[in-house]
Amino acid sequence: MRFKHWVWVLPALRAGVKAVQCAAPPLNLPLRTISVAPGTFSHGIPISIGIPPQQLVLTPSLSLDTPFIPRYTDSCIYAADASRPANATRWNGRDGKIVCAGIYGGGFVPTLSTSFFDNGTNSPVSEAWFKRARFSDWHFMTDKFVFADYLEAYVQQNAALPEKRNLTTSFILPDEGATFGGLSSSVLSLTPGSRLLEALYSEGMVPSKSWSLSNDSLCLGCVDENAYTGEFQNFKLADRDKDGGLPCLLQAKVETLDYYSDGSSAGVALLDDAFVACIDPGVMSLVLPTDAYTKLPEVVGADVKAAFEWSATSAGLPKNSSSFLRFKLTGDLEVDVMLPRAGVEDVKDPSGQPLGIETGSWGAYGQGVPVLGKLFTASIVLRWDEVTQEYGAARRNPKASEKSDLEPLGCDSFLSLGKYVETTPSVGVILQSSSIREGRGA
Ligand SMILES: *[C@@H]1O[C@H](CO)[C@@H](O)[C@H](O)[C@H]1NC(C)=O
Ligand SMILES: *[C@@H]1O[C@H](CO)[C@@H](O)[C@H](O)[C@H]1NC(C)=O
Ligand SMILES: *[C@@H]1O[C@H](CO)[C@@H](O)[C@H](O)[C@H]1NC(C)=O
Numbered sequence: 001m002r003f004k005h006w007v008w009v010l011p012a013l014r015a016g017v018k019a020v021q022c023a024a025p026p027l028n029l030p031l032r033t034i035s036v037a038p039g040t041f042s043h044g045i046p047i048s049i050g051i052p053p054q055q056l057v058l059t060p061s062l063s064l065d066t067p068f069i070p071r072y073t074d075s076c077i078y079a080a081d082a083s084r085p086a087n088a089t090r091w092n093g094r095d096g097k098i099v100c101a102g103i104y105g106g107g108f109v110p111t112l113s114t115s116f117f118d119n120g121t122n123s124p125v126s127e128a129w130f131k132r133a134r135f136s137d138w139h140f141m142t143d144k145f146v147f148a149d150y151l152e153a154y155v156q157q158n159a160a161l162p163e164k165r166n167l168t169t170s171f172i173l174p175d176e177g178a179t180f181g182g183l184s185s186s187v188l189s190l191t192p193g194s195r196l197l198e199a200l201y202s203e204g205m206v207p208s209k210s211w212s213l214s215n216d217s218l219c220l221g222c223v224d225e226n227a228y229t230g231e232f233q234n235f236k237l238a239d240r241d242k243d244g245g246l247p248c249l250l251q252a253k254v255e256t257l258d259y260y261s262d263g264s265s266a267g268v269a270l271l272d273d274a275f276v277a278c279i280d281p282g283v284m285s286l287v288l289p290t291d292a293y294t295k296l297p298e299v300v301g302a303d304v305k306a307a308f309e310w311s312a313t314s315a316g317l318p319k320n321s322s323s324f325l326r327f328k329l330t331g332d333l334e335v336d337v338m339l340p341r342a343g344v345e346d347v348k349d350p351s352g353q354p355l356g357i358e359t360g361s362w363g364a365y366g367q368g369v370p371v372l373g374k375l376f377t378a379s380i381v382l383r384w385d386e387v388t389q390e391y392g393a394a395r396r397n398p399k400a401s402e403k404s405d406l407e408p409l410g411c412d413s414f415l416s417l418g419k420y421v422e423t424t425p426s427v428g429v430i431l432q433s434s435s436i437r438e439g440r441g442a
């Protein structure tokens, strides 16, 4: 009986693991630091939207299923339920547009785009983030979309020209005069239900809806084997609607959190108890539990004003400071996060430098909801595998200059390109077709 059973099971297993062809060659997009308004710098994925194109920098994020792009408005840092008003004295005397551009990586002006279409609906309010923030002053819109680096990345990685370079896709745009619903970045949606990834996938522009993300690049349908060391630690997709749970998709337990004034000194423990936190590269700051938040001023130095209503600031960290926080997550992943230093951020505020540690009242998942935001994710390689429905986190490879080694993620072998001969003034003549890369274990 046992033997017979195996005879039946084996072919079935085989069929189950049949290699899945990727829908496209890999797309490894660089994260860039770009100035979209005088004196501001935004780090993220540059895009062009509309005809004629408007430039924005999007931040990879796990908050929304649809990319969010703001309008330019003086009220861009105000959120209805937040304690931090639009005219917080911190921004006094500065041009609201430039503040918006600095925070959001630019803004969109729909009246300037001939291909803009407001589809007139935001209902049902399907976006969990906005449902929670009770923010409904927005509409779905569609417009032409292109990754600013798509052509260059494609040519570099495939030695061929792409057939398709842009697509029309949905965005969330706040209504005229509306505040921005508490987000702290323009969102490049990387959720499992991302409308953008779905559109790119169905147009054959990305290999799969899986991705990996480092501080240097976003690999769509791929992972750069040289970007990390060791193994990925996996995290099940969390239920963000669970009563009493955290309202986010990627959650991890922080066992210990220590402050180090430099690499050679002993760490100082900041936690009384382990805590569960959201991990989201779209949240700019760290939101820590109360014990860490109250101990930090003592260990960093008297100049830290952690009591400030929404954010810890420091006048004490000099430019050459090498202080960092060491997070140890369940499963032994250890991540060092450098604290921002004087002069790193474009905030000329006499009361001190933001430490990137906030209470969550604005730009995070809510007051007191712990979040390991971009400051943290910039120090790891993060991935989503839609086949296993798991997130993964791994240590960054410190040898950043290594050549990239792209492997398929969410599918088994990259789409091979046919023989291709084409000329463009900037690219030249391409005679070679790219080679096919096989996924591991495929
Ligand atoms: C800032 O906002 C508050 C409340 O909305 C208002 O009372 C105050 O006059 C504003 N200050 C400035 C400088 O606009
Ligand atoms: C979209 O891509 C096509 C080629 O695929 C190109 O001809 C067209 O100009 C592009 N449109 C925009 C708005 O970039
Ligand atoms: C508007 O766009 C959203 C997002 O793409 C879509 O779900 C919805 O069906 C659209 N509604 C209409 C009326 O076109």
Ligand SMILES: *[C@@H]1O[C@H](CO)[C@@H](O)[C@H](O)[C@H]1NC(C)=O
Pocket: 262, 318, 320, 321, 322
């Ligand atoms: C940082 O610079 C100051 C003044 O230039 C110097 O005194 C201090 O030793 C430096 N600290 C480190 C950690 O290099």
Ligand SMILES: *[C@@H]1O[C@H](CO)[C@@H](O)[C@H](O)[C@H]1NC(C)=O
Pocket: 033, 043, 215, 375, 378, 379
């Ligand atoms: C991430 O990249 C930006 C821009 O290159 C850089 O300023 C920043 O220090 C990097 N962060 C980490 C943690 O490496």
